[in-house]
Structures are given as C-alpha cells and as structure tokens.
Amino acid sequence: MSTATTTGGPDPSEEPGEFAEQVAGWLAETTDPAPAGDVIGGADDAVSRRVRAMRAEVAEARQLAPLLADEAPLALDTPRVRRRRKQGRQAAALHTLGQDxxxxxxxxxxxxxxxxxxxxxxxxxxxxxxxxxxxxxxxxxxxxxxxxxxxxxxxxxxxxxxxxxxxxxxxxxxxxxxxxxxxxxxxxxxxxxxxxxxxxxxxxxxxxxxxxxxxxxxxxxxxxxxxxxxxxxxxxxxxxxxQLDHHTTPGGAETGVTPATYRGNAPVPAPSLPAAPPALLARARDLITTGTLPAAPSARALQKTLHCGMDDARAVRDVLKEHA
Incomplete structure (x- = not known):
C-alpha cells in the first residue's frame, strides 16, 4: 500500500492561468512595498537645493500674506509714541500752571x-x-x-x-x-x-x-x-x-487760568496801559506837595524820580492830569 506525498508544486489539475494569479497574490502579501524614496528616478533626487529653498519661500509667503494685510498692529502706539504723548501732556499742564x-x-x-x-x-x-x-x-x-x-x-x-x-x-x-x-x-x-x-x-x-x-x-x-x-x-x-501786578484778589481768590488752546482766527486785543499803582501815585503826590516835582510832571520826570517803568509813569501822569 502506497502513501501519496503532498508537495508545494502546482496541482496538475489546475490551469496555468490560475496558477500564475495565485503566485502574484502570494508575492503581494509577503513582500513590503518599497519606500517612495527608493523608487527609481525619485522626485527628490531630481530637485536641486535652490528649488527646495524657493518652495519654502513661496510657502512662507502664502502664510504671511493674510497676516500682513491685517492693520491691527498699526493701530497700537509704540513706546516712543506713548512717551512723546506723555511729554506733551506734561508740557501743556506746565504751561497752564504757568498762567496761574x-x-x-x-x-x-x-x-x-x-x-x-x-x-x-x-x-x-x-x-x-x-x-x-x-x-x-x-x-x-x-x-x-x-x-x-x-x-x-x-x-x-x-x-x-x-x-x-x-x-x-x-x-x-x-x-x-x-x-x-x-x-x-x-x-x-x-x-x-x-x-x-x-x-x-x-x-x-x-x-x-x-x-x-x-x-x-x-x-x-x-x-x-x-x-x-x-x-x-x-x-x-x-x-x-x-510794581508787578499778578491779578490776584485781596481775599486770595484767583482769576481764571488761561487755557492751553489755540485759535487760529482769534482777534488780538489792543494793548492797554496798566492802572496807576497806588504806591507810586501816593509817592508822586507827596513829591508834588514838597515841591520836588512840578504840579503837572511829565512821564519822563516821574520815571526818573520814582524809579519805575515808563508805562507806570504814564499811568501816574494821566491820573494826576485827571485830578488836577
């Protein structure tokens, strides 16, 4: 009695076409696919360094374009702008205070x-x-x-x-x-x-x-x-x-402070002579009484005798003329 031995060879009863398909399927299951870089004539092997740099630059530009179009950063003040704005406000406050x-x-x-x-x-x-x-x-x-x-x-x-x-x-x-x-x-x-x-x-x-x-x-x-x-x-x-007059009231109240504003078309008031200082007026009358000054002294004589400014001397002269 004989025993049949089974081998891995092809079954004689099968057709040759079916046998070829089985071999191709078995090879596809047992063999790993080759990496993309191992393909003969791969794309990366044919690309130069300059091309790769240009591709990176183009990709970066496409990402930066929408960000550069946004104007939100331009609306923010830089440290230098904030510092200059602070200095400007301090200067305006000091100017206003200087008019007090x-x-x-x-x-x-x-x-x-x-x-x-x-x-x-x-x-x-x-x-x-x-x-x-x-x-x-x-x-x-x-x-x-x-x-x-x-x-x-x-x-x-x-x-x-x-x-x-x-x-x-x-x-x-x-x-x-x-x-x-x-x-x-x-x-x-x-x-x-x-x-x-x-x-x-x-x-x-x-x-x-x-x-x-x-x-x-x-x-x-x-x-x-x-x-x-x-x-x-x-x-x-x-x-x-x-003789300086700072326009302060006897009770300590102060006049309004000049605002730090600018008017391009504001009319310029005509300069007016200051009022005669009471001390100079009293001194001039005493000198007239003693004969040191004439009854109607000139502004030059009043300036020289009272040691005052010409505006004050003219004011005293005008008051003396009115009450002569």
Missing part, C-alpha cells in the same frame, strides 16, 4: 531772591576787592603789623557796613512800593562810594605813582566801580518787582 497768578507771583519772588543774592555777593566781593587798595592808602607806608598798618585794614570794612546799611534800607522800602529817594541818603551813598574809589585810585594816578600804568589804575578802581553799579541797579530792580 499764584505761580507767577512765586516765580517773581524766587527771581527777586536770586537777583538780590547775586547782586549782594557781587557787592561784597567788590568791596572786599577794594579793601587792599584802601589799606595801602590808609597805612601810608607803615611797617607790617604795626598799629597803623593793622588799623588800616578796618577802614574799608566799616565804610562798607555803613554803605550796606543804606542799601538794605532802600531795598526794603523799594519792595514795599515806597522807594527812599531822599537826597541825603543818596549823598551818603555817593560819599562812601566816592571815598572808596578815591582811596583806591589815588596811589596809582599819574604823578603820584612811581610808574604809572593804565592797567594798574583800572585794576584798583574795578572794585569800587562794580560796587557803584550794584548799588545803583539793585533799588531799580527791587522797585520793578514791587
């Missing part, structure tokens, strides 16, 4: 103090500069540290203290609108300044000095000249500050 009568009065008081301190320092330095010249004149060749040489250093200081007393008195009264124009005080000032100038200049005049030089003379009279200039200018400056 109280602030203007504070500014005037501060500047008056600055000018007074500056002028006072210049006066003290000028008098100190002339001290050496006065000491040389007063010592008259005395030996160093002798009584005459030591006391000669005190001549200029006590004259300076007397001069500063007169200057301070005139300064205080000028700030109250009552300038001291008494001729005796003016003569006292001129006397002290003349003595200081003469004692500094005398040893260096032609015929007195052993060797005369213009530079030596100017150098020694510089201090007295500066002192004369400061003493003459300070009362005028103080009186001008005293």
């Amino acid at each position: 009568p109280a602030v203007r009065a504070w500014q005037a008081a501060r500047w008056r103090l600055v000018l007074t301190v500056t002028g006072g320092v210049a006066l003290v330095l000028a008098l100190a500069w002339s001290t050496a010249g006065v000491q040389r004149f007063a010592a008259e060749g005395a030996s160093a540290w002798s009584p005459g040489w030591v006391f000669a250093w005190l001549v200029e200081p006590f004259m300076s203290l007397a001069l500063l007393t007169v200057v301070a008195a005139r300064a205080f009264m000028a700030t109250r609108g009552r300038p001291l124009d008494d001729r005796r005080l003016v003569r006292v000032e001129r006397l002290f300044l003349g003595l200081t100038l003469g004692m500094n200049a005398w040893p260096h005049l032609p015929g007195i000095a052993g060797t005369f030089t213009v530079s030596g003379l100017v150098l020694h009279i510089l201090g007295p000249i500066v002192a004369v200039a400061v003493v003459t200018a300070l009362p005028i400056v103080w009186n001008a500050f005293a």
Whole structure:
C-alpha cells in the first residue's frame, strides 16, 4: 500500500492561468512595498537645493500674506509714541500752571531772591576787592603789623557796613512800593562810594605813582566801580518787582487760568496801559506837595524820580492830569 506525498508544486489539475494569479497574490502579501524614496528616478533626487529653498519661500509667503494685510498692529502706539504723548501732556499742564497768578507771583519772588543774592555777593566781593587798595592808602607806608598798618585794614570794612546799611534800607522800602529817594541818603551813598574809589585810585594816578600804568589804575578802581553799579541797579530792580501786578484778589481768590488752546482766527486785543499803582501815585503826590516835582510832571520826570517803568509813569501822569 502506497502513501501519496503532498508537495508545494502546482496541482496538475489546475490551469496555468490560475496558477500564475495565485503566485502574484502570494508575492503581494509577503513582500513590503518599497519606500517612495527608493523608487527609481525619485522626485527628490531630481530637485536641486535652490528649488527646495524657493518652495519654502513661496510657502512662507502664502502664510504671511493674510497676516500682513491685517492693520491691527498699526493701530497700537509704540513706546516712543506713548512717551512723546506723555511729554506733551506734561508740557501743556506746565504751561497752564504757568498762567496761574499764584505761580507767577512765586516765580517773581524766587527771581527777586536770586537777583538780590547775586547782586549782594557781587557787592561784597567788590568791596572786599577794594579793601587792599584802601589799606595801602590808609597805612601810608607803615611797617607790617604795626598799629597803623593793622588799623588800616578796618577802614574799608566799616565804610562798607555803613554803605550796606543804606542799601538794605532802600531795598526794603523799594519792595514795599515806597522807594527812599531822599537826597541825603543818596549823598551818603555817593560819599562812601566816592571815598572808596578815591582811596583806591589815588596811589596809582599819574604823578603820584612811581610808574604809572593804565592797567594798574583800572585794576584798583574795578572794585569800587562794580560796587557803584550794584548799588545803583539793585533799588531799580527791587522797585520793578514791587510794581508787578499778578491779578490776584485781596481775599486770595484767583482769576481764571488761561487755557492751553489755540485759535487760529482769534482777534488780538489792543494793548492797554496798566492802572496807576497806588504806591507810586501816593509817592508822586507827596513829591508834588514838597515841591520836588512840578504840579503837572511829565512821564519822563516821574520815571526818573520814582524809579519805575515808563508805562507806570504814564499811568501816574494821566491820573494826576485827571485830578488836577
């Protein structure tokens, strides 16, 4: 008895076409598909680096195009714009505050103090500069540290203290609108300044000095000249500050603040003369009564006598004419 052996070969009873289809199906099931890159003549192998870069750039541009068309970022202020806007608002607020009568009065008081301190320092330095010249004149060749040489250093200081007393008195009264124009005080000032100038200049005049030089003379009279200039200018400056009108009411109420706006077609008001200050008007009437001023003084005479501005002098003149 024989046993039939089964092999993997083709069944003789099957047709050749059916056998070929079975082999093709078996190969498709048992074989993995090749990757796309392994295909003969693949697309990536034929593309250059420049083409790949251009494809990436085009893809990026297609993504950026709708974003760049959106104007939302343009509506936002940059840090620089916000900083400039803040500075502009601060400048407008400071301008508005600068029109406040109280602030203007504070500014005037501060500047008056600055000018007074500056002028006072210049006066003290000028008098100190002339001290050496006065000491040389007063010592008259005395030996160093002798009584005459030591006391000669005190001549200029006590004259300076007397001069500063007169200057301070005139300064205080000028700030109250009552300038001291008494001729005796003016003569006292001129006397002290003349003595200081003469004692500094005398040893260096032609015929007195052993060797005369213009530079030596100017150098020694510089201090007295500066002192004369400061003493003459300070009362005028103080009186001008005293005549400032900041438009504040006696009760402390303030007028409206000028708004920080601009009008292109706003009419420009014509300038008007200020009202006559009561202090200057009273002073002018006193001088007319004493005969220092004529009954109908001119604006120039009032300005020179009262040490005020020309506008105030004209205002006082007009009031005096009306009540004449």
